[in-house]
Amino acid sequence: MTETPECAAVRELIPELAAGVAAGDERARALRHVATCTDCNRELDAAAFVVDELLPLAPAVEPPPGFEVGVLAALNPPRRRWPRLLRLAAAILVAMALGGVGVWQATADDRRVADSYRRTLEAANGRYMTAKTFTAPDGSTAGRIFAYQGAPSWIFITVKYGTTAGPYTVRLSTRDGGFQTLGTITVQSGSGAWGRMIDVPVSRIAQVSLTGADDMPCLSADFGPPRST
Amino acid sequence: MASGDAEAAAAFVRRFQARVFGLALSVVGDTGLAEEVAQEAFVRVWRHAATYDPRRGRVATWLLTITRNLAVDAIRLNHKHRSDPESLLRAMYAAPAEDPFETGPYGSDQLRAGLRALPLEQSRPIVMSVFYGLTAKEIADREGIPLGTVKTRIRRGLARLRQELGVTDD
Numbered sequence: 001m002t003e004t005p006e007c008a009a010v011r012e013l014i015p016e017l018a019a020g021v022a023a024g025d026e027r028a029r030a031l032r033h034v035a036t037c038t039d040c041n042r043e044l045d046a047a048a049f050v051v052d053e054l055l056p057l058a059p060a061v062e063p064p065p066g067f068e069v070g071v072l073a074a075l076n077p078p079r080r081r082w083p084r085l086l087r088l089a090a091a092i093l094v095a096m097a098l099g100g101v102g103v104w105q106a107t108a109d110d111r112r113v114a115d116s117y118r119r120t121l122e123a124a125n126g127r128y129m130t131a132k133t134f135t136a137p138d139g140s141t142a143g144r145i146f147a148y149q150g151a152p153s154w155i156f157i158t159v160k161y162g163t164t165a166g167p168y169t170v171r172l173s174t175r176d177g178g179f180q181t182l183g184t185i186t187v188q189s190g191s192g193a194w195g196r197m198i199d200v201p202v203s204r205i206a207q208v209s210l211t212g213a214d215d216m217p218c219l220s221a222d223f224g225p226p227r228s229t
Numbered sequence: 230m231a232s233g234d235a236e237a238a239a240a241f242v243r244r245f246q247a248r249v250f251g252l253a254l255s256v257v258g259d260t261g262l263a264e265e266v267a268q269e270a271f272v273r274v275w276r277h278a279a280t281y282d283p284r285r286g287r288v289a290t291w292l293l294t295i296t297r298n299l300a301v302d303a304i305r306l307n308h309k310h311r312s313d314p315e316s317l318l319r320a321m322y323a324a325p326a327e328d329p330f331e332t333g334p335y336g337s338d339q340l341r342a343g344l345r346a347l348p349l350e351q352s353r354p355i356v357m358s359v360f361y362g363l364t365a366k367e368i369a370d371r372e373g374i375p376l377g378t379v380k381t382r383i384r385r386g387l388a389r390l391r392q393e394l395g396v397t398d399d
Contacts, residue, residue, distance in 0.1 A: 012384075058317070060251040074272050
């Protein structure tokens, strides 16, 4: 085995190559050499093995409640899961709307619907549910957001707008000026759906916005004005 | 695993979620961000399961490497630069929990002992590089020590850890 000057230069970089932090041009040059040099290749494999073995030494920590549900919702194809959720959300919304009218009209039938809505929320361990529309820059309705206050609280977003494709970042602002990024909704051919649990009370939400790439419209759903201080 | 079967997905997530979330949290130091990173890691692995080559190593290694890469991207994107490896090192030195899915603790005991035996001047830059994704130049700038010194310390530290794991050039 003969160590060339290039071998010496690459060996210097091997710890960073193994850790995946070497800069692009250096990395490309070193990997070209490693592909043709058995000794450097073996050296890189050994360093990468140590790096791989270091990662499991990080302490295992149980994630917050609801993590598994959120991951599984993201893993399973939306077509298989969302229609059922949408139907549930729509049923609750219809019941809520009818329930509100029923109480106002004080008719027996509508009171039954209102009672049904209350029992639905009770069974779902929830307090209330609301829905808002996403408005596109041209003023048209671009989607909807359902927000459910319960244990846990969650939001579910549907987008149906134009023919755009790509990820939108979902951001939530609160009435007291808070701000958080909730995740990413992927829109294909103008359609997409996404949901997750939230740790902000629905009553504190001021706005939820969807921001995409520069050539994509910003969509926003207003829940209420910021609280004056 | 590639079939997308819901039960298999649930078993997969339960099997690895503590390790994935723990690693993400160790890197980003923020529960909310760690949750996002861990979720994305599971999604990436699940969606690309068909491309997984068993010859590349264990699934856990693949999953944790993806988690670490996403976590490093997240701290760079959110400007949450980490420079406090001691607390992570202390957690890594500590006796690990038993892995409920395997007959033993998380990670290699030999490597843990080797890491504990390393001088801090070597273990510190190793953690900053492997877990926080910092280049030797970035570590040198943060620690205020020459670049060559950082590279030497990382190289010597990794070489000692290799010996602990019984990895040789033969």
